[in-house]
Amino acid sequence: MVTPKVISRTTTSEALDQGYKWGFSIDIDSDSAPKGLNEDIVRFISAKKGEPEWMLEWRLKAFRFWLRQKQGEPAWANIHHPVIDFQDIIYYSAPSSKKDGPKSLEDVDPEVRAAFDKLGIPLNEQAKLAGVAVDAVLDSVSVATTYQGMLEKAGIIFCSMSEAVRKHPDLVRKYLGTVVPYTDNFYASLNSAVFSDGSFAYIPKGTRCPIELMTYFRINTANSGQFERTLIVADEGSYVSYLEGCTAPIRKESQLHAAVVELVTLDNAEIKYSTLQNWYPGDKEGNGGVYNFVTKRGKAQGRNSKISWTQVETGSAITWKYPSVILQGDNSVGEFYSVALVNNYQQADTGTKMIHIGKNTRSTIVAKGISAGHGNNTYRGLVKIMPSADGARNFSQCDSLLVGDQCGAHTTPYIEVRNPTAQMEHEASTSKVSDDQLFYCQSRGMSVEDAHSMIINGFCRSIFQELPFEFAMEASQLLKVSLEGTVG
Amino acid sequence: MPLLVIRDLHASIGDQEILKGVDLTVNAGEVHAIMGPNGSGKSTLANVLAGRPEYTVTKGSVQYQGHDLLAMPPEQRAREGIFLAFQYPVELPGVRAWQFLKAAMDAQRQHRGLEEMSARDFNRLLQEKVQQVEIDPELVKRNVNEGFSGGEKKRNEILQLALLEPKLALLDETDSGLDIDALRIVAEGVNRSRRPDNAIVVVTHYQRILNYITPDFVHVLMDGRIVRSGGAELALELESRGYDWVKEAVS
Ligand SMILES: Nc1ncnc2c1ncn2[C@@H]1O[C@H](COP(=O)(O)OP(=O)(O)O)[C@@H](O)[C@H]1O
Numbered sequence: 001m002v003t004p005k006v007i008s009r010t011t012t013s014e015a016l017d018q019g020y021k022w023g024f025s026i027d028i029d030s031d032s033a034p035k036g037l038n039e040d041i042v043r044f045i046s047a048k049k050g051e052p053e054w055m056l057e058w059r060l061k062a063f064r065f066w067l068r069q070k071q072g073e074p075a076w077a078n079i080h081h082p083v084i085d086f087q088d089i090i091y092y093s094a095p096s097s098k099k100d101g102p103k104s105l106e107d108v109d110p111e112v113r114a115a116f117d118k119l120g121i122p123l124n125e126q127a128k129l130a131g132v133a134v135d136a137v138l139d140s141v142s143v144a145t146t147y148q149g150m151l152e153k154a155g156i157i158f159c160s161m162s163e164a165v166r167k168h169p170d171l172v173r174k175y176l177g178t179v180v181p182y183t184d185n186f187y188a189s190l191n192s193a194v195f196s197d198g199s200f201a202y203i204p205k206g207t208r209c210p211i212e213l214m215t216y217f218r219i220n221t222a223n224s225g226q227f228e229r230t231l232i233v234a235d236e237g238s239y240v241s242y243l244e245g246c247t248a249p250i251r252k253e254s255q256l257h258a259a260v261v262e263l264v265t266l267d268n269a270e271i272k273y274s275t276l277q278n279w280y281p282g283d284k285e286g287n288g289g290v291y292n293f294v295t296k297r298g299k300a301q302g303r304n305s306k307i308s309w310t311q312v313e314t315g316s317a318i319t320w321k322y323p324s325v326i327l328q329g330d331n332s333v334g335e336f337y338s339v340a341l342v343n344n345y346q347q348a349d350t351g352t353k354m355i356h357i358g359k360n361t362r363s364t365i366v367a368k369g370i371s372a373g374h375g376n377n378t379y380r381g382l383v384k385i386m387p388s389a390d391g392a393r394n395f396s397q398c399d400s401l402l403v404g405d406q407c408g409a410h411t412t413p414y415i416e417v418r419n420p421t422a423q424m425e426h427e428a429s430t431s432k433v434s435d436d437q438l439f440y441c442q443s444r445g446m447s448v449e450d451a452h453s454m455i456i457n458g459f460c461r462s463i464f465q466e467l468p469f470e471f472a473m474e475a476s477q478l479l480k481v482s483l484e485g486t487v488g
Numbered sequence: 489m490p491l492l493v494i495r496d497l498h499a500s501i502g503d504q505e506i507l508k509g510v511d512l513t514v515n516a517g518e519v520h521a522i523m524g525p526n527g528s529g530k531s532t533l534a535n536v537l538a539g540r541p542e543y544t545v546t547k548g549s550v551q552y553q554g555h556d557l558l559a560m561p562p563e564q565r566a567r568e569g570i571f572l573a574f575q576y577p578v579e580l581p582g583v584r585a586w587q588f589l590k591a592a593m594d595a596q597r598q599h600r601g602l603e604e605m606s607a608r609d610f611n612r613l614l615q616e617k618v619q620q621v622e623i624d625p626e627l628v629k630r631n632v633n634e635g636f637s638g639g640e641k642k643r644n645e646i647l648q649l650a651l652l653e654p655k656l657a658l659l660d661e662t663d664s665g666l667d668i669d670a671l672r673i674v675a676e677g678v679n680r681s682r683r684p685d686n687a688i689v690v691v692t693h694y695q696r697i698l699n700y701i702t703p704d705f706v707h708v709l710m711d712g713r714i715v716r717s718g719g720a721e722l723a724l725e726l727e728s729r730g731y732d733w734v735k736e737a738v739s
């Protein structure tokens with residue numbers, strides 16, 4: 001999307017940051033909707049996907065609700081950006097070689113395949129990511145899903161959202177919008193109206209998903225927004241670990257990404273959801289970059305069920321997201337482990353909400369914020385204990401690390417306790433990478449940059465431990481790359 | 489060519505001059521002890537040589553292996569073989585000690601055109617050194633210096649010395665605060681790393697450690713200057729007669 005001259009004023013493509021190595025664009029024809037948003041566009045998207053009537057109706061209700069939201073975008077977050085012109089965005093874009101989606105992995109456009117290879121996400125089942133089922137989403141559509149056959153045997157459904165709407169309408173209808181209703185917030189309404197693709201997963205009763213599921217999101221087309229929608233349902237006694245990765249090409253204009261993710265766990269089920277968010281962050285002067293306005297929420301609906309969010313947020317010009325858990329079932333558990341890094345002119349306002357409804361519900365929040373350059377980092381979290389939540393417990397820890405003295409770190413915890421039996425613990429700290437620490441590392445031969453990345457990785461250790469192994473390695477690499485050029 | 493030649497070195501912190509003209513020459517194969525009362529500038533000298541940025545050199549020169557040491561950033565000094573065992577080792581939360589050691593090792597090897605060590609080879613070497621310096625093997629799995637006792641911190645410095653095998657080791661009060669066993673282990677560590685092609689500078693307040701490490705030269709640093717130099721016997725003399733004796737002799 002093109003936002004305001006303020007942002008793109010002085011940028012030429014040569015001036016774009018070369019440090020972002022995921023910044024290439026894929027040269028493929030795409031089949032796009034015209035710019036702008038109205039009911040016809042919503043119908044166009046729904047028709048493109050061959051959706052049933054009920055889906056279109058839901059989108060239209062969401063669209064009409066969105067139009068009525070007078071106050072527009074939420075104003076309470078500690079982020080600043082020029083006014084977004086929602087009529088200047090392309091709401092649907094798909095690689096045009098793909099008519100009804102590839103029939104099999106062999107049918108994937110070679111250009112697309114090569115591009116995902118370059119991103120380290122090979123679209124075949126033998127390569128590096130063996131053991132991880134990948135749903136690759138390019139702009140508005142899913143281009144490939146690996147390991148589907150193997151998963152089907154276990155009764156697990158893992159496919160693009162478009163496919164799920166067509167093939168598993170009962171499941172989608174039963175759960176879509178039950179955690180994040182289309183009335184939830186401005187961006188969730190927008191997403192509900194125009195969501196293009198995303199992933200759907202259903203883990204049947206008593207099934208432990210044998211491999212990790214992963215969705216890799218890629219924005220390619222210029223001026224396009226990405227509005228994916230993900231829904232994961234873990235039926236009674238099931239378990240799944242789900243990974244999400246994202247990148248975008250370097251564009252001098254900002255791009256909007258407004259996703260919705262809904263998770264549902266029934267009795268004794270567990271979902272572990274891990275994100276590496278590496279959208280293009282903009283250049284050193286703060287031009288361009290992705291606006292990442294995302295609503296992620298899980299409902300631990302069943303007894304003894306568990307939802308765990310782990311996120312490493314290094315990309316995006318602006319991040320606005322609060323992966324949350326509604327702890328409805330008795331003894332249910334909610335976790336939020338987060339690393340958010342801002343550098344240059346990046347802004348992040350991120351945190352979580354833990355809503356305790358069931359008895360003996362427990363939640364843990366560990367949020368690590370790293371601010372470098374002129375970055376501005378806000379942790380915003382809510383812990384709410386409802387009257388019904390006897391014996392609820394929460395532990396929250398928010399640590400901020402400052403690199404340099406031009407950056408900002410803010411912590412805004414909200415606590416609402418309406419049950420006297422609740423036990424709450426909160427810890428917070430702010431520290432700087434000290435000169436003594438740096439000198440100690442340097443005196444052993446490490447460069448200033450390596451010293452910083454080692455110290456910062458140490459700061460994030462407890463979060464990285466929550467990530468699956470390959471993701472943890474990648475996260476640590478991402479931190480290093482994201483800090484390049486700030487220190488030394 | 490001497491390993492290290494310090495000429496008329498002046499250094500300040502803020503606008504306070506601490507080193508006021510230090511001259512010292514160290515050859516490969518030698519062990520030097522630098523003694524002196526608290527506040528005389530011993531740590532300052534060691535830190536200036538290692539390149540700590542808080543100190544400003546205002547005058548004088550330092551040649552290391554024939555090169556201008558003061559022009560090198562601290563990491564380059566380390567890669568060229570200078571090692572400072574810190575008087576107050578720093579804690580690195582979340583950074584595992586073995587990880588820190590491997591990063592140091594890799595950085596130094598890379599500088600010498602050697603390949604990064606495989607995790608397995610490194611671990612083998614580390615375990616060998618851990619046994620040598622009689623350090624609790626659990627310590628290297630913990631975060632660097634976090635929650636280490638004073639003695640453990642010092643031993644961890646000696647572990648690094650043993651691992652990195654520097655050409656010029658500067659030990660800043662590595663002996664202070666140690667019980668007699670720890671002192672012996674530290675001294676053995678130093679003696680083991682003594683080779684004809686390297687040199688060790690032991691900075692200490694007390695004569696005690698010199699019962700275990702016999703220095704070739706002893707220097708007395710007072711108020712930012714080396715006021716007296718001699719052989720190992722000077723340390724004993726200091727022990728029995730105290731620093732006041734030197735002070736009187738100087739003035
Ligand atoms: N960071 C510092 N800031 C201010 N003064 C310092 C600092 N470091 C050392 N000094 C001063 O410099 C002098 C020498 O200190 P130091 O080199 O630590 O002596 P020693 O190691 O011999 O005890 C002391 O007077 C001390 O107070």
Ligand SMILES: [Mg+2]
Pocket residue numbers: 530531532575660661
């Ligand atoms: Mg000292």
